[in-house]
Amino acid sequence: MTTKQTKQTTQTTQTTQTTQRNEPGLAIAATGLHKAYGDKKVLDGIDLHVPTGTVFSLLGPNGAGKTTAVNILSTLVPADAGQARIAGHDLVAEAQSVRAAIGVTGQFSAVDGLITGEENMLLMADLNHLSKQEGRRVTADLLERFDLVDAARKPASTYSGGMKRRLDIAMTLVGGPRIIFLDEPTTGLDPRSRHTMWQIIRELVSGGTTVFLTTQYLEEADQLADRIAVLDGGRIVAEGSAEELKRLVPGGHVRLRFSDPVAYERAATALRETTRDDDALTLQIPSDGSQRELRAVLDWLDAAGVEADELSVHTPDLDDVFFALTAGTAAPATTAATATKETAR
């Protein structure tokens, strides 16, 4: 009996591995990644599945393990446990094939500050084993595309933060990687540079590249990512599209605005659990924004024979999700926001 069970378990394991190996359309498939530095657990068993041609964002506060995840997936550091396949290649056994398929732009500028931007690009062309002619062409193209032509002949150490980051990504693109890892690509950039970077990332994806992005900015994940995983304390605490994540936390509501005070009063009486705002003649009804709950609100309104001038659905933004899911609570943020508003007044 016991022997039989063991056998079955083994078979199941094998099946799982085979499935993972043959899974088509996945640029990144990682299971059970663990990493500890000394007795500090940085990654405590994370699974990641990123379909080819999509943007995946690993969202988390400082110290959540985002950089460690990127370092492991980009072959920079070995995982203590777990397996991963990148572009179909095993991370450990076929590290060099993985490296040939990926491009990495780390959190800290990975440019050679002692040489010029152009020389940095040509260095990458050589290391990607492009021909002289091809290297010059790609370099000229990318310098143009990333608005670095004027600075091309200056040492990279003299570049501003935004320029360095652009050069960094341009260097990553020289070899035409199919999968790109971007570790906090906009941290420390001013708003304009940040938007430029977002534009660059969108262009990459439209060209079919898979992007694995870490960020601590919710707006960034919301703007760019097809799927978001929230990483906290080395574990993935939630995963889904931005919309799916927003539905995970309470705080969503339907807002009804009236111009007729009589209709407002009738609606307020007919509907239960509403929050009144008598000055603005608006009512707030808690709702997860689902079709069923919306229909219920509409049915109530129909039954009471009132018509709202405006109906809007408010889902919580990623900030709500972030604070609800990561170690802190929503309270400090709310307090902070309120305090700011009051100060502003």
Add this chain to the structure above:
Amino acid sequence: MSAPASHALRDNLTMLRRNLLHARRYPSLTLNLLLTPVILLLLFVYVFGNVMSAGLTGGHADRSEYVAYLVPGILMLTVAMTSLGTAVSVATDMTEGIMARFRTMAISRASVLIGHVVGSVIQTLMALVLVLGIGLAIGFRPDATPLEWLAAAGLMALVSLALTWLAVGIGLISPNAEGASNIGTPLVMLPFLSSAFVPVDAMPGWFRWFAEYQPFSPAIETLRGLLLGTEIGTTNAVLAVAWCAGMTLVGYFWSKARFSREPRR
């Protein structure tokens, strides 16, 4: 899976070009290190020259004799000093973000180190030409045949290769440039404790043994023999080559092992 051989060769050349470009853009490190042997050469010849030569010739002062004795030693000191530059530049390079990029690229990993080593040896040989030029200008008159010149150049390249691989290892274990400079200091002190400035016979008995067999003395004696026709002795020649081979191997495997370790966070 390792990169094909042609790729590895190209990576080595690319990294060599990168290092030579660094050296050309920022020659101050190498030039600063060159200053020490040149100043010592001038100091020992013009300030201490007469006194030192009296010890060599058994009484009468003859500065030009001391020039002949000193220059081969200064040349080896130059090799040691420039290898310290390698340790510093490797340590600095390892703190650069671009190192992480190299590690995530499908390139020959050893090329990062080989580029440093070959670049440093080329720089050292150029530095040696400069120091030798100064030596010739102040009266160094070697009587080497072309074949002996070739052997001398080969010997210096060999010593440079050995010290550079050790220096790469030192650079890799150092947290920063200052650390590399400190850890590398004993290596640079060795020529002072050799037969570079005075014959080992002039040293106290208990110390003579160390001075005679440490890496620099056999190399310096061999170089003297090649350039000036003095007695080399089989022991010195064999020891010099053996030391170089040993240090190269140790430095190479040590550096390779250190470099393939998990990078510092």
